[in-house]
Amino acid sequence: MNSTKTYRSRISGTGSYLPEKVLTNHDLEKMVDTSHEWIMERTGIYARHIAADGEVTSDLSLKASQRALEAAGLTAQDVDMILVATASPDQPMPNTACILQHKLGARTCMSLDISAACSGFVYGLVVADQFVRTGAYKHVLVVGAEVLHPYVNYKERDTCILFGDAAGAVVLSRAEEDQDSEIYSFFLQGDGAIGDLFVLPAGGSALPFSKEVLENGQHYVRMKGREIFKHAVRTMSECCHEVLRAHNMPPSEVSWVIPHQANVRIIEAVAKHFGISMDKVVVEIEDMGNTSAATVVVALDKAVRDGRIQRGQNLLLTAFGAGITSGAILMRY
Numbered sequence: 001m002n003s004t005k006t007y008r009s010r011i012s013g014t015g016s017y018l019p020e021k022v023l024t025n026h027d028l029e030k031m032v033d034t035s036h037e038w039i040m041e042r043t044g045i046y047a048r049h050i051a052a053d054g055e056v057t058s059d060l061s062l063k064a065s066q067r068a069l070e071a072a073g074l075t076a077q078d079v080d081m082i083l084v085a086t087a088s089p090d091q092p093m094p095n096t097a098c099i100l101q102h103k104l105g106a107r108t109c110m111s112l113d114i115s116a117a118c119s120g121f122v123y124g125l126v127v128a129d130q131f132v133r134t135g136a137y138k139h140v141l142v143v144g145a146e147v148l149h150p151y152v153n154y155k156e157r158d159t160c161i162l163f164g165d166a167a168g169a170v171v172l173s174r175a176e177e178d179q180d181s182e183i184y185s186f187f188l189q190g191d192g193a194i195g196d197l198f199v200l201p202a203g204g205s206a207l208p209f210s211k212e213v214l215e216n217g218q219h220y221v222r223m224k225g226r227e228i229f230k231h232a233v234r235t236m237s238e239c240c241h242e243v244l245r246a247h248n249m250p251p252s253e254v255s256w257v258i259p260h261q262a263n264v265r266i267i268e269a270v271a272k273h274f275g276i277s278m279d280k281v282v283v284e285i286e287d288m289g290n291t292s293a294a295t296v297v298v299a300l301d302k303a304v305r306d307g308r309i310q311r312g313q314n315l316l317l318t319a320f321g322a323g324i325t326s327g328a329i330l331m332r333y
């Protein structure tokens, strides 16, 4: 490895996978006191996908990864490192990245889970870029995957309408000399002072599983929705501002914004802040809901596959999540 030379990263392939089972607003109307109209108006979500019994995060990751590798024209043997961004790993140990490495039939490479909740994929892509940039690795598989439904209380109307299961993956590769793809700038932050806005209380050393935990529902996610909304708009706007400023690029030169898909009104508020029209924003929330670490990468894959995103375009990825974590990446696709 040449220690002085640096390289540019290029997304060489994308893939995604949504489980077959679908839970619509009309299904939820039968489960909690809500209505299709309320959910559509307040969130923009119509349906969420729910993993089948026994279908775990590494299974969803595997399908998305295989599609990304195929799109890149690579095989699992080409992968130098695996990063899995997830808040819902198969189990606490071993990490999901190692389980995926084995299921994929990849070499025994560096395999790491990234824990940054809904910002996890954006964090992961930045980590991958550092390894490609230095020349340490040539092809890094970056996955955002969640099976969230076990952590959702389907008796609580303010949370159960939001979340779904999904996985997306990209292969981040070293760009060849004649390819002008590049990650221009990134900005990531974590603010633990407001960490109580969105929590999964039990299952860690602070509150191990017990009969009481189950009785009190502490194994389910809890959030302060209205406050998260406010901070989501603020932090994503800040992060986008920082990456644009760092590369001296006006918002008008951004071809596509690919934001975390948590609530369509949050997305609209961020776009409005930058004067970016909604037809330059990739919105895929209606059919999948909030799939945490998977949203940005699934939206990216969908827009690549249907031809909205083209080579040479400037992409602005942004996310926020529990932590509170947030981040943005400005790149040439």
Ligand SMILES: CC(C)(COP(=O)(O)OP(=O)(O)OC[C@H]1O[C@@H](n2cnc3c(N)ncnc32)[C@H](O)[C@@H]1OP(=O)(O)O)[C@@H](O)C(=O)NCCC(=O)NCCS
Pocket: 033, 034, 035, 038, 039, 042, 043, 118, 157, 158, 161, 198, 223, 224, 225, 226, 227, 228, 229, 232, 262, 263, 290, 320, 321, 322
């Ligand atoms: C959760 C969220 C959709 C609620 O929308 P909102 O416009 O903020 O609604 P509010 O919380 O102000 O609630 C308004 C009313 O609707 C009610 N309500 C909440 N959920 C409801 C539902 N599913 N159906 C019908 N009514 C509902 C509330 O009880 C409240 O009633 P009240 O005024 O009588 O108290 C919205 O705040 C949100 O998306 N926040 C971000 C959440 C998020 O992204 N979390 C993950 C972080 S990655």
